Structure formats: C-alpha cells, structure tokens
Amino acid sequence: MGEVTQVKTVCGYCGTGCGLVLDIEDNQIVKIRGDKTAPVNKGQTCVKGGFAYKYVHAPSRLKTPLIRKAGKLVQATWDEAYEFIAKGLSSIKNEFGPEAISMFACARTTNESNYVTQKFMRTAIGSNNIDGCNRT
Amino acid sequence: MGSNTTEAHPIIGNKIKKAAKSGLKVIVVDPRKIDIVKSAHRHLQIEVGSDIALMNAMMHVIIKEGLYNNQFILQHTTEFEKLKKQVERYTPEYSAEITGLSVEDIIDTAREYAKAEKSMIAYTLGITEHHCGVNNVFDIANLALLTGQIGREGTGIMPLRGQNNVQGAGDMGCLPNQLTGAVSITDDAYRSRFETAWGMEVNASIGDTQTRTFERIENGDLKALYIIGENPLLADVHMNHTRELLQKLDLLIVQDIFLTETAEYADVVLPAKSWGEVDGTYTNTDRRIQRVRKAVEAAPDTKEDWEILCELSTRLGYPMHYETSEDIWNEVRELAWELYGGISYERLESEYSVHYPCPDEQHPGTRILHVGFHDLVEGQKVSTFVPVDYTEPIERPDSEYPFTLTTGRRLESYNTHSQTRHYADGVKIRQKEETVDIHPEDAAKLGIIDGDLVEVSSRRGELQVKAKITEQVVPGLVFMSFHWSEVPTNVLTINEFDPISGTAEFKACAVQIKPVTV
Numbered sequence: 001m002g003e004v005t006q007v008k009t010v011c012g013y014c015g016t017g018c019g020l021v022l023d024i025e026d027n028q029i030v031k032i033r034g035d036k037t038a039p040v041n042k043g044q045t046c047v048k049g050g051f052a053y054k055y056v057h058a059p060s061r062l063k064t065p066l067i068r069k070a071g072k073l074v075q076a077t078w079d080e081a082y083e084f085i086a087k088g089l090s091s092i093k094n095e096f097g098p099e100a101i102s103m104f105a106c107a108r109t110t111n112e113s114n115y116v117t118q119k120f121m122r123t124a125i126g127s128n129n130i131d132g133c134n135r136t
Numbered sequence: 137m138g139s140n141t142t143e144a145h146p147i148i149g150n151k152i153k154k155a156a157k158s159g160l161k162v163i164v165v166d167p168r169k170i171d172i173v174k175s176a177h178r179h180l181q182i183e184v185g186s187d188i189a190l191m192n193a194m195m196h197v198i199i200k201e202g203l204y205n206n207q208f209i210l211q212h213t214t215e216f217e218k219l220k221k222q223v224e225r226y227t228p229e230y231s232a233e234i235t236g237l238s239v240e241d242i243i244d245t246a247r248e249y250a251k252a253e254k255s256m257i258a259y260t261l262g263i264t265e266h267h268c269g270v271n272n273v274f275d276i277a278n279l280a281l282l283t284g285q286i287g288r289e290g291t292g293i294m295p296l297r298g299q300n301n302v303q304g305a306g307d308m309g310c311l312p313n314q315l316t317g318a319v320s321i322t323d324d325a326y327r328s329r330f331e332t333a334w335g336m337e338v339n340a341s342i343g344d345t346q347t348r349t350f351e352r353i354e355n356g357d358l359k360a361l362y363i364i365g366e367n368p369l370l371a372d373v374h375m376n377h378t379r380e381l382l383q384k385l386d387l388l389i390v391q392d393i394f395l396t397e398t399a400e401y402a403d404v405v406l407p408a409k410s411w412g413e414v415d416g417t418y419t420n421t422d423r424r425i426q427r428v429r430k431a432v433e434a435a436p437d438t439k440e441d442w443e444i445l446c447e448l449s450t451r452l453g454y455p456m457h458y459e460t461s462e463d464i465w466n467e468v469r470e471l472a473w474e475l476y477g478g479i480s481y482e483r484l485e486s487e488y489s490v491h492y493p494c495p496d497e498q499h500p501g502t503r504i505l506h507v508g509f510h511d512l513v514e515g516q517k518v519s520t521f522v523p524v525d526y527t528e529p530i531e532r533p534d535s536e537y538p539f540t541l542t543t544g545r546r547l548e549s550y551n552t553h554s555q556t557r558h559y560a561d562g563v564k565i566r567q568k569e570e571t572v573d574i575h576p577e578d579a580a581k582l583g584i585i586d587g588d589l590v591e592v593s594s595r596r597g598e599l600q601v602k603a604k605i606t607e608q609v610v611p612g613l614v615f616m617s618f619h620w621s622e623v624p625t626n627v628l629t630i631n632e633f634d635p636i637s638g639t640a641e642f643k644a645c646a647v648q649i650k651p652v653t654v
Contacts, residue, residue: 007431010418012411013550015297016147017420019488022412022431029412029431039489040420046146047548047563053412054558056432061393062407064437073395073405078437084404086451088387092359098339102349102358105310106365106441107302109408110416110428112464113441114301114308115316117364119456123334124449128313128321128343129358133299133366134306135345136264136639 002026008035011049012108016040018049029053089125098127105132137165137187137276138262138643141172143547145260145296145421161252163245165190166262167542168615169608178241184542184613184644185266186235188526190242191275193231195223195282197246204250208284212509215521219278222523234526250283254290261298261544265642269634271524278521287509287517297421298545300411304419307475307492308468312343317472333471336454346372347638353381360387364441365408369398370552373640374596374631375624391444394554397621408441409434416461417484423505424489425479529644530632537594537646539578539614541628544643549619556619570623571604572649573615579605582651589652592616594645597627600652614647 004025011018019038023031032050036043055061065081066073076084092100103125105117121130142149149172156162156175164176165187173179182190198204199220209216228242235242249255257280263272273295280286280293297303309316315338319326322340331338344352346368352358361382372378382388382401390402393410413434417425442464449456458464462481469476478494478501491501508517533540546567550556559565572592574582584590586605591598592614601616601623609615616625630645 007429009412009429009431010300010420010426012300012418012428014145015299015302015421016145017300017418017422017424017426017489018147019426024431027432037488040424041147044147044150048146048550048556051560051563052548052550052556052558054560055393055555056410056412058394058558060395061410061435062395062399062405062438063435064407066395066402066405068403073400073402076404078439081404081406082447082451085387085389085448088389088403089360089448089452092387096357096359099343100357100359102344102352102361103310104346104349104361104363104366104368105305107299107305108365108411109301109305109441110414110461111301111304111308111419111425111468112416112461113364113414113445114305114310115464115468116442116445116456116458118309118316119334120445120449122309122330122338123336124452124454124456126339128339128341129349130310130343131312131346131349132302132305132310133346133371134302134310135637136261136269136298136302 004030011045013048013052018045020045020049028057093125098125099129101125101127102129103131105130105134107132107134137257137259139258139260139296140166140168140170140262140544141258141260141296143171144298144545146547148296161248163248167610167613178245180235180237180241180245181610182235182237184540185268185529186526187263187272188268188275188524189226189231189234190237191279192223192226192526193228193242194246194249195219195279196226197228197243198250198282199223201247203247204282205284208509209282211516212518213281213521214518215523219282219521219523222525226526249279249285254288255283255285256291256294258294258296260296262643264637264639266644267530267632267634267641268524268527269639270636271527274522274524277519278523281519281521284509287504287506289504292504292506295421300420301418303421303423304417307419312345316468317475329471333467345638347633347640350378350381353384356384359385360389361385362389362391363398364391365393367392367396367398367552367554369401370396370621370624370626371618373626373629373642375627376597377631391441396552396554406444407435407438408444409438413438414440414461417465419492423491423502425476425484425492426489427481427484530641531595531630531644531646533612533646537648539612539647539649541592541594541614541616541645541647542643543616543618543625543629546617546619549617551619552621553619570601570617570620570625572601573604573606573609574649575607575609575611575613576605577611578614579603582649584651589654591650591652592628592647594628594630594647596630599623599625599627614649618642
C-alpha cells in the first residue's frame, strides 16, 4: 500500500463545476469527496461526481493508436498514426479544399485543448468547419 | 423549464430544493412529473413542445393586466408593439387548449413571474432540443425583457449547461461562426488580432454546423471528419442514418478515451488522456473559470488532446508547440483579454474561481452579467424583442404511431455512458439498464406489466426494451434516455432540426409500442 495524497480538481461531468478532492494511492483515484472550500458545491457531490470515476483506470481504455487495415482496426505507433492522418488530410485538402474537412470538438476537454483545437482547424486546415454539442 | 434538475444537475437541484424550503416559489414547467416537482409550488405539466404557447399567453396576461415594466421597456428594448401584436391571440383560453394546462394556472404563473421582486428562469435541453429551440429561447428572453427580470441578482435567464466544459468549448471558438472570446469570425478587426498572433490569414467565412456537416457528407462534399471526445453515432438523432453517413466518409479520425460506438467506424483512432490525467481549466455553467488538475499519471502511450493537435499541425506545415497548458491559457488571455485577461493560473490558485469577463488582474470578475440593463447612463444597453409563434412538434402521434416519445438523462448515467459504466465498488445503482417509461393506463391497454419486454418502433427504426410503469409520464407520453448502446434510443428519434441552431428535435417523435411475446 502506498501513501495517500490529495489533489483538488473540478468535476468532469455536468456543467455545475463542483470542486472535488481526490484521494490518490499508487497512481489510482481511490476516493472522491466534495471540496468544502469549493464556492459552487461547498462539499457536496452527486452520485456521478463522487463515485463514477473508475473509468479513468478501466482496462478497456484506449492505450495505443489504431489504424484500419484490411477492414480492421489494428494497433499502430503514434508515428504511423500521425503520418496516416497528415497524409489523408493533406490529400483531401489538396484535392477538394479545406471545406471538405470538418471537426467536432469536445465539450468535456479543457479550455486549453479547445483553444488549440480551433486554432488547428483555422490554421493548419484553414477552415471554420468546427462545431460541437456546445450549440445545444 | 425543461430541466430535470435533480437528475441532470443534482447539486443545482439540491440548491433549489433547499431554497424552496426557505420560501422560494418554484414553478416547474415539464411534461413529466420529475423529482423536482416535489419541491414545486406549482407544476405546469405541459404537452411536449408547447412552451411558446405557454409563454406567449403569460405575456398576453402580463400586457393585458399592465404588469410589465414600462420604464425598462422604454429604456432598454425595441419592438414592444410588435410583441404586443404577436401575443394578442394567445389568450389563456387559447393556450390552455394547446398546452393542456388550466387557464388559472397560466394566469397565476404570469402574475407571479411579473410581480415578484426577483424572478429567474432556468432551463435545459427541454427548451433547446426542439425544431423551435431557438424560438423557445427567444421567448424566454421576451418574458425577461417584458418584466425587467434581468441584470439584477436573483433574476435573469439561466441555461443549465450539461457538460463540464460545454460553455468553455464554445467560448474558446469551437464554433463555426466565432473566435476565441465569443466574437464573430466575420468581425474584421477582431479577426486581424488572431491573424497577427497566428502569422497567417484566417478564413472569414462561417463554417459548417454539425447538422450541415451531416448534410454535406450525404451529398458527398465533405470527405474527412475529425471527432474529439464525442460519440455522435449513439448521441445524435436517427442512428441508422448517422451510421450510413459515417461509413460514407473517406477519412474518419476519432480521438477518445474509449473505443466508442463512433470510434468503431473510424479509419484511425487516437488514445487521449482523460480527466484526472491533465491540467487546465473548465468554464462552468455560470461563467466561472476553475482549475482542473492532473491527479494520476496516464498510460504511457496516451497523449493529451492539445499535444496531439500540435504534432499534427506541425506535420501539416503549421508548426505549433506549447510546453504547458498554462502557456496555452496565457495565449488565450492575451488574445481574448476582454474576457480572460485578468484570470491567471496563479489567481485561480488563490481565488478558486473567477467569473469572466475579467479584463485585468485588478478586476474582480463579473458575477452578474447584463447589469448594463440597469445603468441609467447614455449608450445604455438595448435589446430587441423577438416575437415568436407556437409551432407544434414535427411528428405528432397518429393511429399508426400513437405515442409521443421524449428523451433525456437519468441520474446515474452520463450521456453515452462510456464513463459511467465504471462506478466505484459498492455503489448501489438503481437504473441498471434502459427502460421505456410508460403510464399505468397505457400499460394496462397494452396488457403489459412492469419489466415486460416491449418493441418500440418509429418511422426510422425499432428496438426492444423493458417497460417501466410510472406515473412520472402522462398517458400517451413515453420516456427513454440515450445512455445505453444496448438499447440505442436514437434509432427512434427524428432528424428534424432547428433551422438556426441546427439542434435536433430529441424531445418529440411518434412511436408505436407492442408487447413482445416470448
């Protein structure tokens, strides 16, 4: 058994933005409590925020890139995946223009990743075809 | 309105319940007798999709009885006469017919909303997921403007956002029509700020919404789709159609933490780091920026979303590189300084959260937006009434498909359930599988009992599911969530969309239900 450390963060489920305290042991989240000092929830959590965290450590998480070969998704290295995508996007962009490419962004990831996502579409691709469920 | 608060936003639900105990009058507008109704002073159990009929009748009453805020209307609005004319025919009697409510309930609600010192309208997807979702939101704004119930503490319009960073994603510019800082892509001066920083010209023409993207896949114009952390196959309407579209693409890239139903159709799948494994910020439903922190080391071959995009961008000929999430945030603060300039990581460390807009380090953040409605200064804030008409759901029940299906979320599951399948040990879960929630009278007519397997079909698809008999729904109305891939509810839903937002009518379609004889 390792030492238990605490990390403060914000819940990743709904938009309420509850502050949480995570107990970490041996690189695993072992317990979550509401953060009493959090302005939004003052220590409360719901069943999802407090208990539905095991997905982070689920064995079924994706662990390597996958590329479809002969109809099946097979393991690949990052270099192969990057090359596959860069080649595919470049040839589509060259043949049909940037408007033939579209991006669905993620309402769950950080502001920082979302900023880079739209910057990628507007610079590397050159299109404003970027949307997400945030319009709902 | 249209918010199953205790299940979809449990902590906000708790706050409302607590406030109701200390005297807050809560009026719940929802076709289902959801849990928050227990705390309500009145439940307006309207017909699905009849919100505009209700709100227009409320405004009819408010105008007729002189309960509107005349001074506010004169100073801060235009098109009042147009609104008056529009709601004239929405007498409480006329709207009672459409909504299924009593005339008295409509009149009382109108009076209470207008007369209260402070009234607030909170809403969720029950308002937006209709073919008239944007009109529904316009009408909520009309009500707030008519009564001046906006821009002061305890008033206003509160869309309760469903995802941890759905507000932030849009604000960061992940929309076809706006840049980081929620300014239009067509604004030349604002765009040039980005062109200078990014060192290249930025396309000024508005891009495609998700709905438009699907149309363009169908007609063959759209060849490649890159999806980050979304599972549209399961989450979007008319699943059989969505599947055909995904198969039609030349290149489908999916970046996710699990091999979702959508990822199974991808040409390439990229393993991303998840919540708990990354640093950054989220923007919550009331515009608070808060820090999320890395708690555990991710698996060695997974990468963070921005890290992947930087590498791809570089390989595509636009080199992009950041050391930390803080570096990226500081670029956001510089470019969209009006909103975020004063919100540093350091400040979030000491203050926990800051509400944007917060242009500089000395600014306290903006807890209440739209206070400009109450500044009696020149150039004061003016907003236009946008009168709208009630239009019924696109697909009404008929003899062949006699039930209305409405969809939503349940307490313990989240969206397409790829994460909430993994609860900590020992947590007692009530809803372990999907059900179709049906009223006892309808169940008796069909000759089914609780737990019986039924076949639910619409013009677009069919599935088998267990029936849950409950008075939460009314006769003629059934409810299902979209959480379970085993029972993919969206094979049933209709691909009709709001013309402005492109949001689909998840909340109403016609279905038939038959017992399955085993």
